[in-house]
Amino acid sequence: MSVSEAILRINPDLSFEIENDDYDTVKWLNFDPIEYPDSVPPKDLVLSLAEQIKKEKAHILPRVKKYPKIDEQLDMLWHSMDSGEIPKATEWYDRIKEVKESIPKQV
Numbered sequence: 569m570s571v572s573e574a575i576l577r578i579n580p581d582l583s584f585e586i587e588n589d590d591y592d593t594v595k596w597l598n599f600d601p602i603e604y605p606d607s608v609p610p611k612d613l614v615l616s617l618a619e620q621i622k623k624e625k626a627h628i629l630p631r632v633k634k635y636p637k638i639d640e641q642l643d644m645l646w647h648s649m650d651s652g653e654i655p656k657a658t659e660w661y662d663r664i665k666e667v668k669e670s671i672p673k674q675v
Contacts, residue, residue, distance in 0.1 A: 570625075574617035578609045591615060 571589045575582055587593040591611050601608045635641065646664055649656045 570618035570621040571614060573621050574614045575609055577617060578613065
């Protein structure tokens with residue numbers, strides 16, 4: 569995904585297909601690279617930018633693996649709002665409270 573993202577950062581108007589995020593498999597869809605070679609982003613530039621993007625995003629997957637599931641995060645927010653630890657996001661809080669009250673937890 570980094571090579572694709574790098575190409576689009578260089579020129580968001582480019583249309584292309586790519587296999588396994590491999591620059592050498594790029595098929596340009598909105599121009600003929602032989603007829604318009606200046607439109608092709610240079611491989612070294614794309615790969616350099618792709619490495620930079622990988623470094624920028626290196627923290628994402630490890631974080632995703634460690635975060636609680638979304639439903640757990642939302643429940644944590646709910647309980648923090650319900651106890652007054654943080655201000656209530658009124659519309660969200662009221663809708664969640666309505667559901668919790670209509671379907672009470674069985675103890």
